[in-house]
Amino acid sequence: MKNDANRYAVNIKRLRIHYQTRNGPVKAGEDISFKVRPREVFGLVGESGCGKSTIGQAILRILPDSTRVEGQILLDDEDILKYKREEMRKIRGEKVSMIFQDPMTSLNPIMKVKDHFMETINTHKPKIKKEKAIDMIKKALDAVGIESDRLNEYPFQFSGGMRQRTMIALALIMDPTIIVADEPTTSLDVIVQAQILEVLENLKQSFNSSMLLITHDMGVVADMADRIGVMYGGQLVEENIKDKIYKEPKHPYTKALLGSIPNTDIKDMHLSFIPGAPPDLLNHPERCRFAPRCPKAMEKCWEETPHDFVMQDGGRVRCWLFEKESEKKYDPDEVGELVG
Amino acid sequence: MSMVDEKRKKFISYYIVKGIKELFRTKTGVLAFIGMLLLAMYIIFAVAAPLIAPYNPVTKAGESFQPPSLQHLFGTDNLGRDLFSRVVYGSKIALQIAFISVVVAASIGIPLGLISGYVGGVLDRILTIIMDALYTFPGLILAIAIAAVLGPGVFNVGMSIAVVFAPTYFRIIRNQVSSVKSSLYVEAARSIGAKNWEIVIRYILPNVLPSVVVVLSMNLADAIMTEAGLSFLGLGIAPPTPDWGYDLSNGQRFVLQNDWWMVLFPGLAIITVVLGFSFLSEGLNELLNPNVGDDR
Amino acid sequence: MSSLADILLNVENLVKYFPVKSNFLQQLFTKDKKFVHAVDDISFTIRKGETLGLVGESGSGKTTTGRLVLRLEEATSGKIKMGNTDILALKPEKLRLFRRHMQLIFQDPMASLNPYMKVGEAIRHPLSIHKIGKNRREQKQIVMDMLETVNLKPAEDFYNRFPKALSGGQRQRIVIARALVTRPEFVVADEAVAMLDVSVRSQLLQLMADLKEKFNLTYLFITHDLATTKYVCDRIAVMYLGQIVEIGSFEDIYTRPAHPYTQALISAVPEPDPDQEKNRDLPEGEVPNAITPPTGCRFHPRCKYAFKRCREEQPERYMVAGDHGASCFLLENKEK
Numbered sequence: 001m002k003n004d005a006n007r008y009a010v011n012i013k014r015l016r017i018h019y020q021t022r023n024g025p026v027k028a029g030e031d032i033s034f035k036v037r038p039r040e041v042f043g044l045v046g047e048s049g050c051g052k053s054t055i056g057q058a059i060l061r062i063l064p065d066s067t068r069v070e071g072q073i074l075l076d077d078e079d080i081l082k083y084k085r086e087e088m089r090k091i092r093g094e095k096v097s098m099i100f101q102d103p104m105t106s107l108n109p110i111m112k113v114k115d116h117f118m119e120t121i122n123t124h125k126p127k128i129k130k131e132k133a134i135d136m137i138k139k140a141l142d143a144v145g146i147e148s149d150r151l152n153e154y155p156f157q158f159s160g161g162m163r164q165r166t167m168i169a170l171a172l173i174m175d176p177t178i179i180v181a182d183e184p185t186t187s188l189d190v191i192v193q194a195q196i197l198e199v200l201e202n203l204k205q206s207f208n209s210s211m212l213l214i215t216h217d218m219g220v221v222a223d224m225a226d227r228i229g230v231m232y233g234g235q236l237v238e239e240n241i242k243d244k245i246y247k248e249p250k251h252p253y254t255k256a257l258l259g260s261i262p263n264t265d266i267k268d269m270h271l272s273f274i275p276g277a278p279p280d281l282l283n284h285p286e287r288c289r290f291a292p293r294c295p296k297a298m299e300k301c302w303e304e305t306p307h308d309f310v311m312q313d314g315g316r317v318r319c320w321l322f323e324k325e326s327e328k329k330y331d332p333d334e335v336g337e338l339v340g
Numbered sequence: 341m342s343m344v345d346e347k348r349k350k351f352i353s354y355y356i357v358k359g360i361k362e363l364f365r366t367k368t369g370v371l372a373f374i375g376m377l378l379l380a381m382y383i384i385f386a387v388a389a390p391l392i393a394p395y396n397p398v399t400k401a402g403e404s405f406q407p408p409s410l411q412h413l414f415g416t417d418n419l420g421r422d423l424f425s426r427v428v429y430g431s432k433i434a435l436q437i438a439f440i441s442v443v444v445a446a447s448i449g450i451p452l453g454l455i456s457g458y459v460g461g462v463l464d465r466i467l468t469i470i471m472d473a474l475y476t477f478p479g480l481i482l483a484i485a486i487a488a489v490l491g492p493g494v495f496n497v498g499m500s501i502a503v504v505f506a507p508t509y510f511r512i513i514r515n516q517v518s519s520v521k522s523s524l525y526v527e528a529a530r531s532i533g534a535k536n537w538e539i540v541i542r543y544i545l546p547n548v549l550p551s552v553v554v555v556l557s558m559n560l561a562d563a564i565m566t567e568a569g570l571s572f573l574g575l576g577i578a579p580p581t582p583d584w585g586y587d588l589s590n591g592q593r594f595v596l597q598n599d600w601w602m603v604l605f606p607g608l609a610i611i612t613v614v615l616g617f618s619f620l621s622e623g624l625n626e627l628l629n630p631n632v633g634d635d636r
Numbered sequence: 637m638s639s640l641a642d643i644l645l646n647v648e649n650l651v652k653y654f655p656v657k658s659n660f661l662q663q664l665f666t667k668d669k670k671f672v673h674a675v676d677d678i679s680f681t682i683r684k685g686e687t688l689g690l691v692g693e694s695g696s697g698k699t700t701t702g703r704l705v706l707r708l709e710e711a712t713s714g715k716i717k718m719g720n721t722d723i724l725a726l727k728p729e730k731l732r733l734f735r736r737h738m739q740l741i742f743q744d745p746m747a748s749l750n751p752y753m754k755v756g757e758a759i760r761h762p763l764s765i766h767k768i769g770k771n772r773r774e775q776k777q778i779v780m781d782m783l784e785t786v787n788l789k790p791a792e793d794f795y796n797r798f799p800k801a802l803s804g805g806q807r808q809r810i811v812i813a814r815a816l817v818t819r820p821e822f823v824v825a826d827e828a829v830a831m832l833d834v835s836v837r838s839q840l841l842q843l844m845a846d847l848k849e850k851f852n853l854t855y856l857f858i859t860h861d862l863a864t865t866k867y868v869c870d871r872i873a874v875m876y877l878g879q880i881v882e883i884g885s886f887e888d889i890y891t892r893p894a895h896p897y898t899q900a901l902i903s904a905v906p907e908p909d910p911d912q913e914k915n916r917d918l919p920e921g922e923v924p925n926a927i928t929p930p931t932g933c934r935f936h937p938r939c940k941y942a943f944k945r946c947r948e949e950q951p952e953r954y955m956v957a958g959d960h961g962a963s964c965f966l967l968e969n970k971e972k
Contacts, residue, residue: 047833047834047835048833159922160922161922162922189693189694189860189922189923190693190860190861190862190901190904190905191693191900191901191904191918191919191922192922193904193906194903194904194905194906194916194918195918197906198916198918216833216834217834217906218834218908219905219906219907219908220906222906222907222908222909222910222912223906223910242910243910246908246909246910247910256835257834257835258908260834260835260837260838261834261838261908262837262838262841262861262863262864262866262867263863263866263907263908263909264862264863264866264890264902264905264907265907266866266886266887266890266891269866269867271838271841271842271867272838273835273836273838273839273842274835274836274838274839275839277803277804277805277806277833277836278803278833278835278836523747524742524744524747524748525747525748525749525750525751527708527742527748528740528742528748528749528750528811528814529750529761530708531706531708531735531739531740532735532739532761532762532765532814532815532818533732533733533734533735533736533762533765533766534761534765535732535765538765542750542753542761543750543753546750546752546753547750547751547752
């Protein structure tokens with residue numbers, strides 16, 4: 001019987017993220033729970049301000065000190081929220097790594113590309129022989145499509161797409177358990193974006209890491225992701241395998257979101273929209289976050305935050321409309337089979 | 341008192357208390373509060389001098405060289421004048437000069453900075469060179485030179501200090517204008533067909549003025565110091581008008597006699613006023629440019 | 637075949653080169669000055685009431701084109717005619733007053749509004765500049781009507797707000813209101829929805845389409861996102877490295893793209909559809925710099941069909957059908 005530790009690369013339980021501002025507390029993340037399996041790509045989608053980037057930063061533990069994070073983040077069955085600074089530093093880059101949105105500013109302009117890699121390798125494997133390190137670097141660069149003779153150049157000599165590839169290579173060189181990719185293609189041109197997505201897809205085949213792909217673009221996750229979690233107003237409102245999310249979306253927000261995305265299908269000229277604007281995470285009353293914009297809102301939705309219901313097809317949805325149909329409420333501690 | 345008055349009173353004091361609580365949240369806020377108290381004290385001195393000062397500051401009020409006592413809180417100087425009264429009346433002079441010089445400096449520096457920054461080109465280069473030259477010239481020495489030419493008197497001293505500080509305003513405004521000039525809302529103003537002066541006054545000015553506010557209070561502190569320096573050297577306010585710098589200069593002549601009070605109190609006055617303005621400007625800086633991650 | 641009377645905007649051989657700032661020593665030792673070939677000889681027309689989408693990636697010159705057409709940037713050479721007016725010949729004062737007929741909707745809703753101006757006043761300002769409305773009260777009424785038109789209700793409430801207090805979508809509506817308050821004939825929308833959330837984007841696209849009908853507007857719709865053009869554009873021009881490589885109706889471009897770059901662009905768009913087998917036929921590399929663009933056809937270094945001629949000569953625009961044309965030698969023999 002496999003134990004929990006081998007089932008999940010990352011297991012997030014009841015994560016709550018608050019920070020204080022001049023105007024009051026901001027609840028960037030509320031009761032977030034989800035699991036990512038080994039070698040799986042989990043897409044976390046939502047619009048700006050929904051809290052998705054904050055989750056990624058929480059996993060890397062790079063949120064500002066004044067932020068309060070509660071709950072558990074189990075990485076290979078260890079709660080990394082309990083790690084001290086030194087322990088966290090050991091695993092950053094090695095067990096969990098990040099790909100940032102802006103490749104222009106994420107690389108150190110005065111360090112050669114090779115040195116970026118050497119720094120990471122030496123931090124985690126200080127005793128490694130130089131030749132072995134170079135081998136590792138070459139393998140990583142090969143996987144992202146950069147010729148190894150460019151190692152001695154500086155970041156400013158690389159184009160935007162190449163810098164992003166370098167970031168990806170840096171993220172996976174130590175073969176981490178999970179890579180958090182925060183809007184990895186958003187600041188790139190369309191064609192370069194497609195190139196990078198191709199790189200990421202190829203990596204899926206050849207590397208063992210899982211990926212948390214954070215993005216607002218549902219086109220980007222349509223190819224890459226195995227499972228998708230939809231975030232709204234600091235909460236995870238729906239989670240399911242990719243196909244079900246696109247073909248049988250449950251939560252009214254998911255449905256509305258899918259309906260409002262422009263596509264290039266010339267036969268589909270209809271563009272629906274969601275009235276209103278995404279909610280302010282400040283001072284949130286206890287109710288369904290989407291109620292003000294939801295075409296199906298009932299009275300209950302305005303009074304109580306919906307529970308996280310598990311559905312028959314294995315998906316979850318945080319919506320009162322599904323209370324009757326659901327099998328049970330989601331329990332983050334329960335060890336169960338993930339569908340898909 | 342009517343109901344309306346009662347309510348109104350409650351309203352105002354509520355805001356004052358709220359404002360004070362807000363200030364106390366940060367260390368700088370507390371400093372700003374202290375600064376405001378200090379300044380309030382001196383402003384009261386300046387405005388109500390005749391009511392507060394026990395003696396006439398210009399005439400003999402007692403025996404010369406008397407140390408501080410109940411009769412003469414700060415003692416008397418070499419001519420028997422009450423130092424406490426001189427300090428109180430001195431606030432008036434100090435603050436007057438400080439405000440005149442800063443107002444004149446800003447009135448010269450800000451418009452020139454606006455024009456120079458917006459128009460650019462040769463005009464900008466010329467003005468910048470002139471202003472830079474004035475700016476790099478040691479302030480006190482420049483003030484001395486101008487004061488020597490203009491002569492003593494509140495207005496003249498104010499003007500000499502104003503010339504020294506005008507370049508500061510010019511530089512800040514000009515640099516801000518240069519960057520604001522290329523912002524999108526200025527381009528938007530251009531795209532709707534706004535005339536140049538409209539763009540400068542309605543779109544650029546409100547956006548560059550906040551950076552000057554902080555400097556204003558720091559400048560006031562500088563002005564007081566410069567004025568004290570000028571008077572110390574005998575180029576400022578002529579006696580017998582009570583002036584801290586003059587008293588300081590006068591007092592140091594007698595330091596060897598151990599008449600410490602003649603130097604200490606005018607000196608303290610200068611220092612505390614300057615501190616008051618400095619703390620205030622720190623507080624304003626924080627208010628207008630909130631930084632992320634302060635300790636709370 | 638469209639009659640000349642129909643055409644509102646006529647752009648011919650438009651060129652814009654930006655000088656590259658080199659340091660003092662470089663200037664001493666090199667004779668040739670370097671230029672960024674931002675817009676290199678483009679020509680197109682827009683008919684009255686039509687929306688032309690201008691699509692391209694970074695470095696394509698699309699944003700510069702929009703600003704050149706409105707003369708917010710001085711062209712290096714070329715002709716721009718709006719109706720009967722030669723835009724490039726207007727003297728500064730006449731140009732300023734002519735602006736009531738041609739407006740710009742900016743990309744960044746926060747940055748394009750003066751933080752110290754109430755949004756109602758920001759919308760009223762064009763009216764006072766162009767002396768529309770007898771007095772302040774009448775102008776204010778026009779602004780209120782405009783606020784209602786862009787769905788910011790209650791108008792009275794929004795008039796006195798500052799941009800800081802509004803959401804991105806609301807701010808963009810203010811920008812649109814300000815642009816349309818003088819009833820311009822021609823509007824350039826420069827990435828008007830790019831910085832908005834997805835759920836708000838479609839609202840604004842719908843609004844822009846409605847306003848187009850209501851005010852009989854002619855749009856130049858600049859975007860990097862091909863998918864958004866579908867809802868607002870009648871015709872699309874695709875730009876690459878300062879040139880128009882293909883132009884046609886939106887149906888032509890979507891269903892029968894003729895230029896290899898356009899084809900690549902379409903295949904690269906991430907579709908929100910998990911079933912679509914992504915057969916991404918992507919060109920290698922990235923957009924080269926515009927200071928030393930490739931010789932001949934600018935796309936040739938990345939084009940899988942490139943042959944010798946592509947390196948040496950610049951292709952003209954070959955018409956594939958009706959109004960649909962692309963600049964590619966592959967089409968030379970297919971020209972009808």
